[in-house]
Amino acid sequence: MAEVSSTAANPSLEEFVLTCLREQGGLDVANLEVRVRHHIAYLEGSVPNLRQKRLAGETAAQVEGIRGVVNRLRIAPSPLVDDESLKRRVIRALARNPKLEAGKVSADVINGVVHLGGFVSTAAEKRLAEEEAWAAPGVRHVINRIDVLSQEIKSELQIAGQILQGLSQCLGLDLSKVTVEVVDGTAHLKGVVPNDYLRSAAEELTRWTPSIGEVVNELQVLAWPGTRSDLQPERARPSSQGCRLDTETLCTQSALASQSQGPAPEWRGDTVASKATRQ
Numbered sequence: 556m557a558e559v560s561s562t563a564a565n566p567s568l569e570e571f572v573l574t575c576l577r578e579q580g581g582l583d584v585a586n587l588e589v590r591v592r593h594h595i596a597y598l599e600g601s602v603p604n605l606r607q608k609r610l611a612g613e614t615a616a617q618v619e620g621i622r623g624v625v626n627r628l629r630i631a632p633s634p635l636v637d638d639e640s641l642k643r644r645v646i647r648a649l650a651r652n653p654k655l656e657a658g659k660v661s662a663d664v665i666n667g668v669v670h671l672g673g674f675v676s677t678a679a680e681k682r683l684a685e686e687e688a689w690a691a692p693g694v695r696h697v698i699n700r701i702d703v704l705s706q707e708i709k710s711e712l713q714i715a716g717q718i719l720q721g722l723s724q725c726l727g728l729d730l731s732k733v734t735v736e737v738v739d740g741t742a743h744l745k746g747v748v749p750n751d752y753l754r755s756a757a758e759e760l761t762r763w764t765p766s767i768g769e770v771v772n773e774l775q776v777l778a779w780p781g782t783r784s785d786l787q788p789e790r791a792r793p794s795s796q797g798c799r800l801d802t803e804t805l806c807t808q809s810a811l812a813s814q815s816q817g818p819a820p821e822w823r824g825d826t827v828a829s830k831a832t833r834q
Contacts, residue, residue, distance in 0.1 A: 565591045565620075572596050572618050579614050580652075581686035582607055587628065589615070594622040601631035603692060613752045617727065636693035638664040644691040645669055652687050660684050660701060667695035674702040678763035679721035682756075686725075705765040711737040714766055718742060721760050726753055733774070735761070740768040747777045 568591045576584050587600040596615045602608050612626040636644070642664040649660055660673040669688045675681050685699045709717070715735045722728045722735075733746035742761045748754050758772045 568620050572615050572621065575618050576611060576614055579610065581690050582611055583690060583692060586631070587611065594620060595625060596621050597625045597627060599627045601629040603631065603633045605630055606689065609752065613750055617749060633692040638666065641667065641691065641693045644693065645688050648687040648691050649684060652683060654683055655680060662688065667693065669694055669697045671697065671699045671701050674704045676704065677717060677721060678703050678760050679725050681763050682721070682725045682760055703763050703765050709766065714764065718761050718764055722757055725760060726756055728753065728757065737767070740766060741771060742767050743771045743773065745773045747775050749777070751776055
């Protein structure tokens with residue numbers, strides 16, 4: 556539960572941050588606490604692995620109203636779980652996600668390492684399966700060998716729209732600040748994202764998309780000062796909302812944004828307080 560203790564605290568913002576962390580889907584928040592002081596989020600408690608610590612910091616940094624994050628989470632590995640029990644946990648986690656079609660994704664566990672196989676229709680589903688596997692207590696690592704199979708031929712416009720859909724659904728990126736263009740099997744990513752984690756995740760998600768052979772990642776990482784809230788990206792959408800936007804509409808919006816965007820702004824000066832602390 557979020558801790559509330561001083562007059563400088565912001566209880567409603569603390570609950571909002573905690574809600575976003577719960578909705579992220581890939582985090583074990585049972586031993587995680589959030590305090591907000593003067594729009595700085597302090598994350599305390601413990602998570603099972605370094606990946607979840609980093610993800611918690613990145614997620615909190617995207618919440619509207621948060622200007623900086625101090626990540627004090629400790630790494631407390633889950634007790635050892637035998638492979639068969641862990642496999643059952645992962646399979647249950649995959650089954651409870653309504654966006655993953657039952658029976659198409661398989662999971663095996665060897666020495667605490669989860670091996671995902673099978674096939675899905677989109678890169679977004681592949682990433683969702685990996686996030687669900689990571690959230691199972693006791694997982695040491697995840698190897699994702701799920702194949703993304705497309706049963707229909709799509710135009711470059713449709714492929715770009717599908718990529719945008721995944722960036723929105725899985726990463727919570729603000730599509731008004733990101734554009735995707737596909738030319739002869741090469742995807743060009745442009746715009747701004749709030750941190751390196753999302754820049755790398757966007758490229759990985761794009762590479763998983765069928766018909767994409769190469770990715771040119773020109774996304775720029777810009778941390779936002781509190782006075783530039785208009786450039787702050789949207790928080791990740793709750794998992795219950797999904798992403799049912801029309802892909803051609805998304806791509807058209809992206810193309811228009813690309814034409815009007817011009818060079819990405821460059822922020823200077825002291826922005827240390829606005830960056831998530833990475834430990």
